[in-house]
Amino acid sequence: MDLFDYMKEQTLENESPLASRMRPVTLEEVAGQEHIIGKDKLLYRAIKADKLGSVIFYGPPGTGKTTLAKVIANTTSARFKQINATVAGKKDMEEVVKEAQQHLGMYGKKTILFVDEIHRFNKGQQDYLLPFVEDGTLILIGATTENPYFEVNSALLSRSIVFELKPLEKEDICKILERAVSDCERGMGSYHAVLHEDAKSFLADIAGGDARAALNALELGILTTQKSEDGKIHIDLETASQCIQKRVVRYDKTGDNHYDTTSAFIKSMRGSDPDAAVFYLAKMLYAGEDIKFIARRIMICAAEDVGNADPQALQVAVAAAQAVERLGMPEAQIPLAQAVTYVASAPKSNAAYMAIAEAMEAVKNTKTTVPVHLQDSHYKGAAKMGHGAGYKYAHDYPNHYVEQQYMPSELKGRVFYNPTENGYEQNIRDYFKKIKENS
Numbered sequence: 001m002d003l004f005d006y007m008k009e010q011t012l013e014n015e016s017p018l019a020s021r022m023r024p025v026t027l028e029e030v031a032g033q034e035h036i037i038g039k040d041k042l043l044y045r046a047i048k049a050d051k052l053g054s055v056i057f058y059g060p061p062g063t064g065k066t067t068l069a070k071v072i073a074n075t076t077s078a079r080f081k082q083i084n085a086t087v088a089g090k091k092d093m094e095e096v097v098k099e100a101q102q103h104l105g106m107y108g109k110k111t112i113l114f115v116d117e118i119h120r121f122n123k124g125q126q127d128y129l130l131p132f133v134e135d136g137t138l139i140l141i142g143a144t145t146e147n148p149y150f151e152v153n154s155a156l157l158s159r160s161i162v163f164e165l166k167p168l169e170k171e172d173i174c175k176i177l178e179r180a181v182s183d184c185e186r187g188m189g190s191y192h193a194v195l196h197e198d199a200k201s202f203l204a205d206i207a208g209g210d211a212r213a214a215l216n217a218l219e220l221g222i223l224t225t226q227k228s229e230d231g232k233i234h235i236d237l238e239t240a241s242q243c244i245q246k247r248v249v250r251y252d253k254t255g256d257n258h259y260d261t262t263s264a265f266i267k268s269m270r271g272s273d274p275d276a277a278v279f280y281l282a283k284m285l286y287a288g289e290d291i292k293f294i295a296r297r298i299m300i301c302a303a304e305d306v307g308n309a310d311p312q313a314l315q316v317a318v319a320a321a322q323a324v325e326r327l328g329m330p331e332a333q334i335p336l337a338q339a340v341t342y343v344a345s346a347p348k349s350n351a352a353y354m355a356i357a358e359a360m361e362a363v364k365n366t367k368t369t370v371p372v373h374l375q376d377s378h379y380k381g382a383a384k385m386g387h388g389a390g391y392k393y394a395h396d397y398p399n400h401y402v403e404q405q406y407m408p409s410e411l412k413g414r415v416f417y418n419p420t421e422n423g424y425e426q427n428i429r430d431y432f433k434k435i436k437e438n439s
Helices: 003-015 042-048 065-075 090-107 123-134 154-158 170-182 197-206 211-224 237-243 258-270 274-287 291-309 312-327 333-345 351-365 424-437
Strands: 055-058 079-084 111-116 138-144 161-164 193-195 233-235
Touching: 042 065, 055 065, 065 079, 065 111, 065 138, 079 090, 090 111, 090 123, 090 138, 123 138, 123 154, 170 193, 170 197, 170 211, 193 197, 197 211, 197 237, 211 233, 211 237, 233 237, 258 274, 258 291, 258 333, 274 291, 274 333, 291 312, 291 333, 291 351, 291 424, 312 333
Parallel strands: 055 138, 055 161, 079 111, 111 138, 193 233
Antiparallel strands: none
C-alpha cells in the first residue's frame, strides 16, 4: 500500500458513519445475541478456536450480522474476502474462487467468503458457490434479512449452520449509545456531548432493536446541535425525537404508556368491543401516535384474529391503510375508525394464524420432499424421471375435487388449518365436509 492509498483509507475511516466506526472488533464488544455467542455457545467456541465452518446469519437489519463477520475477519488466520450480493456478479465470484484455490494450494491457507445480502443471489449464482464450499476451497458466511429456508438453496443450507440473530434489547442499545458518546477514538467523545437519560431511553426504545438506527440518530443530533453555555452539546428528548424522525408519544395524565395503550387497543378489537377499540384509537391519535403504525396494527389484527371468519376484514384494513397514506391527518382518523369498528365487530377466528405458526414449526423441524406426483413435469427431462406421474387433475372430477396426497409423506395426516364455526369459516367447514363425503 503506497502513501496515497494509506491516506485515502484513513480519510474514509475517519469520515465513515458513527455506526460503522463503532462496529465491534472483538466478540467481547458485541452487544446482545447471547443465545448464539455466549461463552458456552457453539459459535463463540468456533470463532475463538478459529474452527468456523460455513454459516448463515439471519436476522433483521442492525442486529449484528455484518458485525459478526467483521469480528471473524479480525480473529481468523484464514484469508477473509467480502462481496455484496446486490452488486457482485459471477466474475467477482470467479476471482475470489481463483485466489482461494491459489492460496489453498500454495500456502495451505483457507479463505472465508462473506456474502452480504446472500438472498439477492439467484439460484445460478448460489449454485456456482456450492462445489467450492463442498470441497473446502471456501468457507461461506452468508448474511440475510430474509428467511434462509426460503431464499437460500437447500444444498448450501445443508452445508451450513443457520444462526438467527434477534433484535437487540433496549438495554443493549443503551450500552451502545453510552459507549458511542464517551469513546474518543471511534465514537463522539471529542464532542463532549451529554446524552440525557430520557433521550437515551427514547432512542433505544424507538430503534426497534436496530443499533444502526439509534447510532445514526445520535450522530445527527451531536453534529447539528449547538453547544450550551457549559460548553457541552446536550442531546435531550426533543432533539432525539427530531433526529430519528419519530414524535415522542405523550399519553394523558393517567400515566398509561405507549405499550399499554397499544395492547389495550389490539385486545379490544380481538375481544369484539368496538366502543373500547375506537376509544383507544382516539387516545393514540390525540397523543400523536404514528398513523401508519396504527394502520399496521389493524391489518395484523384483521388477519390474526378475524381471518377467514370474515375475509372482508383484511380488505377493509388494507384499504384503510392505503387511505391513511393518501389522506394524512386529520382526515385519516375516519378510515381508521371505520376499519377499527369493522374488525372489532367481525366474527373472530385465529385458525389461519395458528395454521402458519404450526406449519412453520414443521418446516423448521422436519426435512420433507415434495411427493413425486406433485413435482413439476414441464422442465426438460422431468417427465422422463417420473416427475408428475400419477397426478390427478382436480377439475376432471365431481365437485372439482379428488382425494390424493398433497402433504409430504413425512407429514402425512398432519392438519394445520382447523376452520372454526364462526362466520364464513362455518361455510368452509361445510364445504370440505360436503366434497369429501361425495368424492
